[in-house]
Amino acid sequence: MTPQRVAVLKVLSESNTHLSIEEIFNAIRTDFPMTSLATVYKTVATLKEIGEVSEIKMTDGSSRIDGQSPEPHPHLICLDCGEILDADTESLEHLTDCLNDRHHYQIKGYRLDFFGICPECQKIRTEQQVT
Amino acid sequence: MTPQRVAVLKVLSESNTHLSIEEIFNAIRTDFPMTSLATVYKTVATLKEIGEVSEIKMTDGSSRIDGQSPEPHPHLICLDCGEILDADTESLEHLTDCLNDRHHYQIKGYRLDFFGICPECQKIRTEQQVT
DNA sequence: TTTTCTGCAAATGCTTTGCATGGGA
DNA sequence: TCCCATGCAAAGCATTTGCAGAAAA
Numbered sequence: 001m002t003p004q005r006v007a008v009l010k011v012l013s014e015s016n017t018h019l020s021i022e023e024i025f026n027a028i029r030t031d032f033p034m035t036s037l038a039t040v041y042k043t044v045a046t047l048k049e050i051g052e053v054s055e056i057k058m059t060d061g062s063s064r065i066d067g068q069s070p071e072p073h074p075h076l077i078c079l080d081c082g083e084i085l086d087a088d089t090e091s092l093e094h095l096t097d098c099l100n101d102r103h104h105y106q107i108k109g110y111r112l113d114f115f116g117i118c119p120e121c122q123k124i125r126t127e128q129q130v131t
Numbered sequence: 132m133t134p135q136r137v138a139v140l141k142v143l144s145e146s147n148t149h150l151s152i153e154e155i156f157n158a159i160r161t162d163f164p165m166t167s168l169a170t171v172y173k174t175v176a177t178l179k180e181i182g183e184v185s186e187i188k189m190t191d192g193s194s195r196i197d198g199q200s201p202e203p204h205p206h207l208i209c210l211d212c213g214e215i216l217d218a219d220t221e222s223l224e225h226l227t228d229c230l231n232d233r234h235h236y237q238i239k240g241y242r243l244d245f246f247g248i249c250p251e252c253q254k255i256r257t258e259q260q261v262t
Numbered sequence: 263t264t265t266t267c268t269g270c271a272a273a274t275g276c277t278t279t280g281c282a283t284g285g286g287a
Numbered sequence: 288t289c290c291c292a293t294g295c296a297a298a299g300c301a302t303t304t305g306c307a308g309a310a311a312a
Contacts, residue, residue, distance in 0.1 A: 002286075002292060021276085036294045041277065043292095056244070061192050061276060061301075074243040080252035087245065096245070105247040112205040112243045113187070114218065114227070116236040121211035133267060133311070152301080167269045172302065174267095192276080192301060 004028070004035050008043045009052075012067030018056060018075075018084040019065050056084065076105050135159070135166050139174045140183075143198030149187060149206075149215040150196050187215065207236050 011027045012019070019027070025040045044065055047053045056064045056075060064084055074087035076099065085105075089098055096107050117125065142150070142158045150158070156171045175196055178184045187195045187206060195215055205218035207230060216236075220229055227238050248256065 004293075034294080038278080038295080039293055045278090057188055057190060057192075059188060061188075063276085072240050072242065074245060076245050076247060076249070078249035078252055079246050080248055080255070083249050083251075085249070099245060099247075104250045104253075105245070106253060107245050107247040109203045109247075110243065110245045111203065112241070114205060114207050114230060114236070114238050114241045115210050116207060116230075116238040116240075117211055118207070118209035118214050118216070119235045120214075121209055122235075122237060124211070135268075165269080169270080169303080170268055176303095194301085 003032060004039050005043050005046075007032050007035065008040060008047070009067075012047075012053060012065065016068060019067075020062060021065070024065065058082070074099075076103055078105075079108060134163060135170050136174050136177075138163050138166065139171060139178070143178075143184060143196065147199060150198070151193060152196070155196065189213070205230075207234055209236075210239060 007028045008024060011024050015027075021037070021040055021044065024044070025035070025037050028035045028040065044053065044055075048055055051070050052067075054066045054070045054072065056066060058064065058077075066084075066086075069086065074089060074095070076085040076087050077083070085103060087095075087099055088102070089095060096110075099105055099107060138159045139155060142155050146158075152168070152171055152175065155175070156166070156168050159166045159171065175184065175186075179186055182201050183198075185197045185201045185203065187197060189195065189208075197215075197217075200217065205220060205226070207216040207218050208214070216234060218226075218230055219233070220226060227241075230236055230238060
């Protein structure tokens, strides 16, 4: 627990938006001007590992940090300004209609990817356990 | 229509997998050894613009090209080997159960992002049309 | 001929790493 | 004291770009 880590956590907890690493960095620098960008990256990586935050990869390769809800959940991303909103929906059913109604977003597209273990790799994992 | 572009299209149409740029590059080089990586990038970018292919950004920053179905659709991505499968489901309802049944994937998580225009930017867009 | 594409290499942007220093427990 | 975190700078990786030559239309 170093002042830098406290500062990162403070920034993330006080913000309800999805900050970029740069934004976190700049926010911290007002309090701790000697903090380095590398430390922010390292701290965020640590927080990700212990499940405190989640990361949203943007199409340009950069990423945003979600410090509020580490569980995977739908996002609304504006194609124009890049704003990210948490889509507050309880089920995956009738999502787009629901999102249009609630958030007044014009939905243009989506990205839906599931992460899991394919049958082949499940076998490999099982074999490795046995060995 | 240059030989290089034909080659890229050929590779993409013949493959039913989700190739990385490198894989496309290597596949082409067997036929056209003088093709450069930059050209592959440029060609894929062009194909993306005209909607012929879609791009799947991986968590490591690299991307895979989907030459079969340009429409956004769910993917199954293996956490171990990185294999990408198109999830053949008709609706978004009861997805994970359905996916487990059909593809025998162990679903560990997902990424669901909607892209659209936020209310603010809709206003801006409207104003710009008027101006 | 005129435009567009190619290929090389350099540049870019975000992120990661190596390593020596320094603060925390 | 011992260890881990920090900060700087350099490296890394995927991708993009500038530009001159070459091919397409």
